[in-house]
Amino acid sequence: MFQLCYASQSTSTAENLLQDLRNILTEARNANTQHQVSGVLCYAEGYFFQCLQGDE
Numbered sequence: 001m002f003q004l005c006y007a008s009q010s011t012s013t014a015e016n017l018l019q020d021l022r023n024i025l026t027e028a029r030n031a032n033t034q035h036q037v038s039g040v041l042c043y044a045e046g047y048f049f050q051c052l053q054g055d056e
Contacts, residue, residue, distance in 0.1 A: 002056035
């Protein structure tokens with residue numbers, strides 16, 4: 001099992017943030033299922049923290 005964690009800063013404007021988060025969630029669910037990856041994505045105060053787990 002391989003694990004990758006990282007943090008990044010959002011570039012979304014306040015007006016677009018909610019829709020951007022919905023788009024990320026939709027894309028991640030599809031890609032993670034297709035690639036048999038699981039993980040968690042957290043967003044707070046303009047930053048993302050994500051951990052992914054799956055076969056390398």
